[in-house]
Amino acid sequence: MLKRPSILVLGAGYGGLSTVVNLQKEFGADAADITLINKNDYHYESTWLHEAAAGTMKPEDVRYDIKDVIDSVKVKFVQATVEAIDVEGKSVKTDNGVFTYDYLVIGLGFEGETFGIEGLDKYALSIANVKAARYIREHIEFQFATWSTEEVKNDDRLTIIVGGAGFTGIEFLGELGNRVPELCKEFDVPREKVRVLCVEAAPMVLPGFDPELVNYAVGQLESKGIEFSIGTPVVEATPEGVNIKKGDDEFEFIKAGTVVWAAGVRGNRLIEATPIESMRARVKVDKDLRAPGYSDVFIVGDCALMINEAVNRPYPPTAQIAMQQGVQAAKNIKALVDGTDTHTFVPDLKGTVCSLGHDDAIGDVFGGKKVTGKKASFMKKMIDNRALYMIGGAGLVLKKGKFNVL
Numbered sequence: 001m002l003k004r005p006s007i008l009v010l011g012a013g014y015g016g017l018s019t020v021v022n023l024q025k026e027f028g029a030d031a032a033d034i035t036l037i038n039k040n041d042y043h044y045e046s047t048w049l050h051e052a053a054a055g056t057m058k059p060e061d062v063r064y065d066i067k068d069v070i071d072s073v074k075v076k077f078v079q080a081t082v083e084a085i086d087v088e089g090k091s092v093k094t095d096n097g098v099f100t101y102d103y104l105v106i107g108l109g110f111e112g113e114t115f116g117i118e119g120l121d122k123y124a125l126s127i128a129n130v131k132a133a134r135y136i137r138e139h140i141e142f143q144f145a146t147w148s149t150e151e152v153k154n155d156d157r158l159t160i161i162v163g164g165a166g167f168t169g170i171e172f173l174g175e176l177g178n179r180v181p182e183l184c185k186e187f188d189v190p191r192e193k194v195r196v197l198c199v200e201a202a203p204m205v206l207p208g209f210d211p212e213l214v215n216y217a218v219g220q221l222e223s224k225g226i227e228f229s230i231g232t233p234v235v236e237a238t239p240e241g242v243n244i245k246k247g248d249d250e251f252e253f254i255k256a257g258t259v260v261w262a263a264g265v266r267g268n269r270l271i272e273a274t275p276i277e278s279m280r281a282r283v284k285v286d287k288d289l290r291a292p293g294y295s296d297v298f299i300v301g302d303c304a305l306m307i308n309e310a311v312n313r314p315y316p317p318t319a320q321i322a323m324q325q326g327v328q329a330a331k332n333i334k335a336l337v338d339g340t341d342t343h344t345f346v347p348d349l350k351g352t353v354c355s356l357g358h359d360d361a362i363g364d365v366f367g368g369k370k371v372t373g374k375k376a377s378f379m380k381k382m383i384d385n386r387a388l389y390m391i392g393g394a395g396l397v398l399k400k401g402k403f404n405v406l
């Protein structure tokens with residue numbers, strides 16, 4: 001009898017979890033040894049982290065237990081932190097032992113990218129995972145609580161700077177737009193004392209989005225008191241705030257109690273310690289999602305980089321693509337085990353919806369249809385619920401789904 005293939009999946013984010021639930025479908029109970037390794041015993045919805053960070057959603061509502069969505073007869077789950085990946089020796093070192101594999105799927109996700117800007121690593125917060133999101137929420141609340149009790153008021157505590165007017169930055173600002181009035185009420189802080197400022201290096205907000213939708217988004221956020229400083233790169237962060245470049249020799253230091261950096265992501269640094277070629281820890285994968293030169297290693301999610309040939313630019317890293325890659329990676333591993341051909345991964349892009357709080361959004365959907373307001377917000381919630389459905393079926397949607405549709 002042939003040895004059962006051993007398949008190791010690293011990371012229970014959208015890419016890794018989607019791979020595992022689809023491997024469960026592809027393989028019978030005794031047909032493969034499937035192991036999933038993840039740092040925590042829960043999955044978190046990265047696409048909801050801005051809500052947990054702003055405090056408009058509880059951090060525990062963003063996550064669910066991995067054991068609830070995997071079939072423990074077919075998949076062994078190991079809670080462990082991956083420390084090193086040896087693609088030559090076909091093994092993975094973790095803080096909970098060493099694991100060998102015949103096929104490896106790397107889905108270790110994203111990390112914040114600070115582009116070497118001085119002080120950002122140390123003094124800015126990043127919406128990187130559920131613990132970091134909870135920290136940001138509590139940090140902001142702490143600033144409001146301290147202001148309300150200190151005798152000599154330091155109004156700079158109440159300034160929140162968000163670095164980056166891309167997707168994550170705008171979604172976070174949307175939540176802050178709703179959260180700040182609640183915080184003011186809770187901590188007896190006059191609204192005019194609070195400043196929320198978005199600082200962006202590029203000359204525009206939400207690059208790649210339709211300009212009409214961008215105007216709508218900026219108008220809605222400004223109406224909630226959010227300020228924008230566009231085309232003004234952050235050049236340094238300190239414990240007191242950030243220094244921004246306003247002209248050739250013109251700089252402005254803005255004092256702030258909270259600085260959140262939302263201006264860039266990269267792949268997981270563990271990739272860079274392997275011989276696999278990568279750019280900011282993102283691997284330009286082969287068409288069937290394998291790492292170039294390593295026929296037994298698949299890469300899914302934000303650690304994978306794929307070029308959209310229509311525009312000759314990389315596809316943006318999204319949950320939508322990560323989940324679709326998981327489906328294809330599982331199918332391709334089954335094909336390799338069966339000795340048949342693997343298939344090319346083709347993303348099926350269903351559009352993009354960017355939320356502006358729980359009750360507002362902008363979207364470019366169904367191949368160019370523009371939607372705004374409550375309609376777009378409803379679509380965003382349906383997208384979120386669909387992602388839950390793809391991983392955990394109707395049960396997970398009922399447990400964690402968003403039904404507060406207006």
Ligand SMILES: Cc1cc2nc3c(=O)[nH]c(=O)nc-3n(C[C@H](O)[C@H](O)[C@H](O)COP(=O)(O)OP(=O)(O)OC[C@H]3O[C@@H](n4cnc5c(N)ncnc54)[C@H](O)[C@@H]3O)c2cc1C
Nearest residue numbers: 011013014015039046047081082109301302317318319320
């Ligand atoms: C605030 C925000 C909003 C977003 N909104 C959208 C959106 O609306 N639509 C969209 O499509 N995309 C959105 N994205 C992007 C999307 O979240 C990512 O593209 C997606 O999470 C990538 O999935 P992944 O599986 O590669 O990684 P992740 O979801 O990051 O999962 C990686 C997993 O690996 C685990 N892990 C990491 N390191 C280790 C280690 N050393 N050992 C063990 N386990 C480890 C992590 O704990 C995690 O469970 C958003 C991102 C953010 C931050």
